[in-house]
Amino acid sequence: MICIVMTWPRDTHRSLSQYPGAPKVQVWSYDALFRARRLPRATWLFTDMDRLGFWELELAAHAYRELAGHGMPVLNDPGRFCGRFDLLERLHGAGVNRFRVWRPGRAAAVDRWPVFLRTEAAHRGPLTGLITAPEALAAAIEAALAAGYPERDLMIVEYCAEPIRDNLFRKHAAFRVGARIVTSLAVHDTGWAAKYGVEGVAGSELYREELANLAENGHADVLMRAFETAHLEYGRVDYALVAGTPQIYEINSNPSIGHVVRHPDPARLESARLWERNFAAALAAIDSAPGPSVTVGDARLRKQRRRDRLMLRSRWVV
Numbered sequence: 166m167i168c169i170v171m172t173w174p175r176d177t178h179r180s181l182s183q184y185p186g187a188p189k190v191q192v193w194s195y196d197a198l199f200r201a202r203r204l205p206r207a208t209w210l211f212t213d214m215d216r217l218g219f220w221e222l223e224l225a226a227h228a229y230r231e232l233a234g235h236g237m238p239v240l241n242d243p244g245r246f247c248g249r250f251d252l253l254e255r256l257h258g259a260g261v262n263r264f265r266v267w268r269p270g271r272a273a274a275v276d277r278w279p280v281f282l283r284t285e286a287a288h289r290g291p292l293t294g295l296i297t298a299p300e301a302l303a304a305a306i307e308a309a310l311a312a313g314y315p316e317r318d319l320m321i322v323e324y325c326a327e328p329i330r331d332n333l334f335r336k337h338a339a340f341r342v343g344a345r346i347v348t349s350l351a352v353h354d355t356g357w358a359a360k361y362g363v364e365g366v367a368g369s370e371l372y373r374e375e376l377a378n379l380a381e382n383g384h385a386d387v388l389m390r391a392f393e394t395a396h397l398e399y400g401r402v403d404y405a406l407v408a409g410t411p412q413i414y415e416i417n418s419n420p421s422i423g424h425v426v427r428h429p430d431p432a433r434l435e436s437a438r439l440w441e442r443n444f445a446a447a448l449a450a451i452d453s454a455p456g457p458s459v460t461v462g463d464a465r466l467r468k469q470r471r472r473d474r475l476m477l478r479s480r481w482v483v
Contacts, residue, residue, distance in 0.1 A: 166207040167452055168193050170225075171419050172216045180424035187445040188452040199224055200470055204231075206456035208238040210399045212419035214246040215286045222246060224469060231463045238453060240343065241418055245396035249285045249415055250320050252395050256413050261391060263412065264325035269306045269316055275299065279324045282309055286318055288417065290360045295324055325412050326357045326405050333366065334359045336414070339384065340401050341392045342447035346385040349401065349440055350425070350433075351375050359405075365429045372432040379439050384411050392416065 169178060170193045181187045191207070195217070198204075209232050211225060226244030233239045247255070256262040267275055279295035282305050292314070293305045302321065309319055329335045336359040338349040352362040353371065367375070388402050391413045401420035404411045422444075425437035461467065 166191060166205065166455060167210060167448060168205065168207045169210045169212060169419075170195060170198055170228075172213040175419075177419055177421045180422050181445075181448075183424045184441045184445040186442065186449060188449050190448075195221060195225060198228055199466060200473065201461060202470070203458040203460055205458050206235075206237060206453065208451050208453040209240070211239070211241040211243050212399070214241070214243050214418060215248055217243070224466065227463045227465045231461055231466065235459045237459075238343075238451060240398035240451070241400070242396060247395045252391075252416065253322070253413070255394050256391060259390075259394065261387060261394075261411075261413060262325070263407070263410075264323040266323070267321040269319050269321065272299070272302055272306060272321060275302065275321060277323050280321050281324060282306065283320060283322055284314060284318045285320050288415075290358050291322075292319075295357075324357070325407055326359075327407050328357075329371070335367070335371070335405065336360075337378075337384070337404050337406070337411070338401055339382075339388050339404075340420075340444060340447070341389065341397065341399060342444070343398055343451040345447045345450065346382060346388050346392075347440070347443045347447050348379045348382045348384075349444070350423075350436055351378070367430075369430055369432060372430045372436070376432050376436045376439070379436050379443070387411050388413075 166189045168191045171177070173194050178190055178192065181190055211229060214222060214225070217225060222243050226242065229239050229242050229244065250266055253262060253266045257265055265277060279297045280302065281291045281295055282293045283291050292309055296302045296305055306319065310316060326334060332355050334354050334357050336352040338351060340347045340349055352359045353367040354360070354362050355366065388404070388411065391402055392398070392400070395416050397416055397418060400416050400418040402416045403414045405414065424441070425434065428434050
């Protein structure tokens with residue numbers, strides 16, 4: 166069994182039930198994890214660390230160590246969590262990414278244009294279009310603050326993308342599951358952000374190319390390097406090819422796992438089925454056999470459980 170811990174029971178992994186060969190998955194909230202006296206023997210995946218407060222993150226790190234201490238496979242150490250901003254800074258410093266990021270307080274240091282503004286924690290995409298001058302950047306930051314976006318969550322990102330054809334952008338995706346990198350379906354869009362994609366816009370040739378990419382898994386080495394930099398053994402990396410080189414945009418520890426039922430191009434449907442088989446096989450490789458449950462002995466977790474015993478939910482978990 167595989168247990169996935171997230172901030173609250175969402176349906177991000179619901180489609181796994183339709184993936185042939187996928188192991189049994191049980192979803193846990195952090196609230197349930199912190200309150201538990203006993204925990205099942207399983208492979209545990211910690212996700213949503215970017216949605217946790219400082220105390221929740223510390224409790225999650227204790228839970229990770231409790232599980233690992235009982236000899237269970239545990240992926241994504243919350244104690245080593247690296248947010249989007251820090252990850253992109255590290256990847257630029259390591260020479261993986263060519264683009265840079267800045268905090269709003271360092272806006273005067275921006276010397277590479279265009280840029281855009283986005284939030285660090287929320288997965289909502291850009292807050293602005295492309296910005297090409299310091300005055301416009303200052304105005305965009307003030308507008309974001311006036312709209313209620315917290316300054317500590319804002320970040321300035323240097324634009325780094327290129328179309329694969331006129332007005333057509335492709336954002337690649339791949340998962341890490343333990344020791345494996347599994348190429349996933351790409352997003353094709355007419356806008357540079359390429360967040361959701363436009364169905365059928367790529368055309369048969371590009372969908373056949375996507376199918377070949379899934380089979381080749383050609384960027385596995387550099388993507389594994391990005392995951393290692395983020396200290397994540399599970400999640401999805403989003404990236405694009407710029408001048409033929411992967412540029413890492415983010416790593417999402419709790420991505421939505423979809424199931425493509427219909428599509429106008431048969432190659433895209435074939436890619437979807439191949440992705441499902443590969444992902445299910447990667448999950449099966451980290452699956453754990455059932456065994457006796459274990460007693461939570463960590464003093465910090467036990468103390469928190471006692472404090473919360475009369476509450477409907479933990480005081481610290483959103």
